[in-house]
Amino acid sequence: MGAILSISTTTVGEAIRRRVLLVILMIGVLLISIVPALSVLSARSDLTTTISSMLFVLRIVSVLIAIVLTVYMIPNEIERRTIYTILSKPVQRWQFLVGKYLGAVLALGLMIGLMAGVMLILFYFFKHPPMERMLDLLRQAILYFIEVSLLAAVAIFFSTFVTPLVNFFLSAGVWGVGSLLNPLYDSFANNQGSAPIIRGMAKFVTSILPNFSNYDVKNPIINPGVTIQNETTYYLGTAGYGLLYITILIIAGILIFDRREV
């Protein structure tokens, strides 16, 4: 456990010093900061536009940070040969991989925490929303954190056998398709009018890929008419779903990484 903890804390230290990540983070914070000012230009409800825009920025920036952070994580260690020094110590490959993943998740937590903190503070001071809305936003930020933790697991899994560039597009693609799984399922897999082969393929894709759209509950937040039935069950179920996928992906990554030449 000491080795995993040590690797993960070092990974956090490295991640929060990566200039490209800091630039993306700063852009995210800047965009979130100017949203309350820009929302007055919108014809829609001021509050709705502000929430919607802030959450959109938070989600997209978090996803971008997660992909950029994780696709280079393992290849960099191999290229710089730090992995050799680490694996020559009593450290198993699985411990290395898990340590790197946990480090990435911690770093993502810090970065999302910063953006979410700025978002909540600005939202509170500019819009004076009811406390319930603030809690809704906080819950959404936590769901985004679980979403990017799952995305980081996808990228770490791919990084055990593809190059960073391919990984970037693969991970972004999985997230993109995974974010559209619900409409994809409704349009093709669940549509009796679709051709059987299309229905079959859609069913296969929707069963294999993680469903990232589960983590976006913006609609109930911006439209008070839309509600989540049994919120506690939904949030716990979604978190459990993410954890299950993360476990499967990390185990699969370990199995591949264990046999890989480094």
Added chain:
Amino acid sequence: MASEPPQGGVLPLGAAIETRQLTKTYKSRALGKINVVDHLDLQVEEGEIFGFLGPNGAGKTTTIKMLLGIIYPSAGEGYVLGREIGDMDVHRVISYLPERPYYYEHMTGMEILKFYGALFGINDKDKFQRLLEKVNLAGDATKTISQYSKGMQQRIGLAQSLLNDPKLLFLDEPTGGLDPIAHTEIRDLILQFRDEGRTVFISSHELSEVERICDRVAIINKGKIERQGRLEDLLRGGRIEVIADGLNQGFADTVRAPESTVSFHNGRLIVDMSEEGDVNGLLDGIRDAKGQIISVVPRRRRLEDLFIETISEKKSGGEAA
């Protein structure tokens, strides 16, 4: 559970490393299967400094990586400190300094030791301080790695490699790219390791350094061991050059022998002969022929000579084949 020593043969007493027919094969689309390490039989005894030499691409680093369990052999067997390679128990008592190591640049020297120490479950600040003193970095403990010179980075690398009091150290090009002062410092540290009873396995191109500090060497080329043995045995057979003046062609003809090179011009005779040849007889003959001895220079065989000779033999053998 730790694996047992090899069956069908007892691991030689005092062997820190032994490989039997250790092979690493890579597949290439252009070249097909390539044996980067080819049926390697290597033996390193405990408490010695062993030099592992070879030209670029000879298979040195691949061998080290296999011995460390970082990559997997395609065939053959390897044992480190009596256990099969890759055994985690062995990793507790060995250490590795890679070629041109990279350390997380945001960390200080002390933090580097804390990080690598944590991988062994070691969190002993006094020990970290002692190690920093040992490698002359006590005054730079709070500087970040990005502020360290190459030599300092190499020394912090050596400090991290001593965290677990290793019985066996693998050093890959430990003096590569360092200035002469840093060379001397690293060399002194390596000699100190031997005095402390540690086994040191050095892969290097710096033949003069290896010659100064190693007890035994192996020369690897194209994945195969070409020479292996004690340095004094491998370098035996030095030459002696005798130069004399005032002699005639007839005398020069009498000293020609198959193991000597003789040149004669304008009364000056130059003989290059084996140190095991009859040097005194030659000198007496020159005096008897009223010649004047200008110089008698023994030329010790150097590791560089042996290395070039070994690699050239292989090249000419390969070309002939």
